[in-house]
Ligand SMILES: [Zn+2]
């Protein structure tokens with residue numbers, strides 16, 4: 001994100017070599033590149049263009065992933081007039097929602113190609129002649145500015161281009177037009193606390209890079225769970241601190257060739273694990289052996305951390 005912010009530097013002199021190269025490369029990978037003409041590309045991050053996350057430049061894959069995942073937008077509460085003038089006229093991020101943005105019409109092309117209008121400042125210079133009493137709203141206006149446009153810049157209809165520049169400025173929120181003020185936005189006060197983590201755009205910025213707002217897209221972030229779900233799987237139920245198991249050893253037909261001993265194991269809570277087992281044939285078929293066998297079974301059934309009481 002720090003790298004991304006350096007891309008917002010509009011001044012090629014100030015911009016790092018890395019940022020210039022990255023910017024050039026990123027422009028080749030925007031969504032719908034044909035809608036943003038080469039000469040309308042001023043600054044990737046301060047213009048209303050989207051990076052194509054499916055086709056990032058190989059060298060900047062990570063940054064594109066980061067930018068598209070977290071989002072970047074250009075925002076400031078009170079941009080200075082200098083910042084407003086420095087903003088790109090074409091694909092301006094402060095477009096009025098729902099208003100058609102004339103970035104690619106015939107006059108937009110003439111404004112860029114013949115009048116070199118790239119920034120808001122250039123459009124303001126262009127429309128200054130509307131206040132000139134010499135200027136007439138006509139194709140054949142002979143005022144100085146229209147004369148230069150016609151003879152030097154080879155524009156066939158300078159006034160039409162002036163009108164287009166004025167219209168273009170009206171497609172951008174007044175907040176972004178120098179010397180105009182939109183309804184004042186509420187100034188945060190100390191009492192007016194915002195939730196932790198809410199973005200507060202800087203009140204005033206002096207460079208375009210400072211107005212860059214990163215990590216704007218928070219919807220895809222995993223929501224923190226209030227409580228972890230209770231897992232009811234058997235091994236997560238803590239073993240009881242203590243348990244009492246009743247055992248009994250009985251013998252059918254004692255002291256005979258057919259003597260058969262059995263063990264009974266009863267757990268205090270009436271558990272379904274209550275069981276009765278015959279002593280293996282090879283073992284001694286006596287009530288004592290059966291009781292011992294039951295005691296061993298009881299210990300096997302009890303968790304090692306549980307205090308076991310065997311009652312016979
Ligand atoms: Zn004129």
Ligand SMILES: [Zn+2]
Nearest residue numbers: 110111155161
């Ligand atoms: Zn023109």
